[in-house]
Amino acid sequence: MNPDLDLTLERIIRAPRAVVWQAWTDPARFAQWWLPAPTVCRVDRLETRPGGALVTHMSDDGVEFVPHVNASFLVVDELERIVFTNAIDSAWRPAQPEPVGMTAEITLADHPDGTDYRVLVRHGDPASRARHEKLGFIDGWGTVTKQLAGLAENQAAR
Template identity: 55%
Template sequence: MRDAVSVGRLVDHAPRSAVWTAWTDPALVEQWWVPAPEVCRVVEMDLRPGGSFRTEISPDGTAFGPHITGCFLAVDELERVVFTDALVAGWRPAPASFITASFTLRDHPDGTEYTATEMHRDAADRDQHEQLGFHEGWGIVTRQLAELVESRP
């Protein structure tokens, strides 16, 4: 797929259930979803196909602005979460679209294999996202997710 980019990571010594919890508990998502020192706030997270996913971002935790406004397409417990910003809650068309993202979890002998894949409308949108720092930013949040999960009992 020419319009897709992926970032993967092995989450050492963390079972898939722990990574799943970090992905599905809004209070935990807020701890890793945006690159630090930015701060995330989960406004809506209705984890079901057609459910709302809305986050906000702030440079300092005081004034928040829009980040993601989208709709979950698939939620397969312990395996996969897929959302898009092409739709909002209830499968309603969004005013603008940039990404569809898929996050997969697989067991690994040393922990959990975590892969984030973003698909774009076309190669131009993909290239724009890469220029905005996709690999660096998604690498950071994937590392933050791993650090959060690996540090929890």
């Protein structure tokens, strides 16, 4: 972790890793938490494998959707780690994503209370990191992580 280039978030999710993993790999579950509510997420492609696509659209009214993320998975270690980047789009073409280019690494580890969930978002330069932070990294990623936790914890309680 480079504090000049990276942003992080950590949370204990009170659900088994397998349940959290499902929320990342099942398109129907992913759509329920990936964007801060009340924004609606539509998952067009969720191919959680190295080289697979991550393509989502978003809508404020549930009718008209606009592009949200067009990215590629780089690493997928089942139940342990997911790495994706928006610097390469879903067709493996170099991209110049707006508002900021990034590579995100999600790690899952066992914890006595469930899953130790960690997010590390890498940026290419300090200005990109600062821009992402100013745009609300903590609020945005924090909100969706809270939604992910709620979904996983509810599922685990059943």
